[in-house]
Amino acid sequence: MRIDLVLKVLLEHDMKPENMDAAIGRGGMLLDTFIYQMAKDIADMSSVMYMDVDYIILTGGIAYFECVVNGIKGRIGKIAPVEVVPGEDEMTALCNGALRMLRGKEIPREYSLCNNC
Numbered sequence: 001m002r003i004d005l006v007l008k009v010l011l012e013h014d015m016k017p018e019n020m021d022a023a024i025g026r027g028g029m030l031l032d033t034f035i036y037q038m039a040k041d042i043a044d045m046s047s048v049m050y051m052d053v054d055y056i057i058l059t060g061g062i063a064y065f066e067c068v069v070n071g072i073k074g075r076i077g078k079i080a081p082v083e084v085v086p087g088e089d090e091m092t093a094l095c096n097g098a099l100r101m102l103r104g105k106e107i108p109r110e111y112s113l114c115n116n117c
Contacts, residue, residue: 031067031068031071032071034068035071035072036075038062038072039071039072039076042056042072042076042079043075043076043079046076046079046080051079053079053080054080054081055080055082055083056076056079056080056081056082056083057082057083057084057085058072058073058082058083058084058085059084059085059086059087059088059090060086060088061086061088063085063086063087064086069084
């Protein structure tokens, strides 16, 4: 098992296919750890949003791996419906949104975590 790939999985949530072998190694312990941490992070963010969550969207490279998706869904599926959108298009979407705002095609919105603010 390569320690650099293990660290990428654990510290950077880097679940690229070339890192999956490292994550699945040792009986799936690293993969289980990754799933646990992701579910915990989602639940943490849901709680600070007063559990007012419309959808949870799993995207990026992890969404290609059914075992990861099912593991996360099983832990957080009661919070809100879970949508799975495989692919790594987040940066393109972020860029396009910024361009729409800069070109005056979209009005910037302000978000608050406080319902009474």
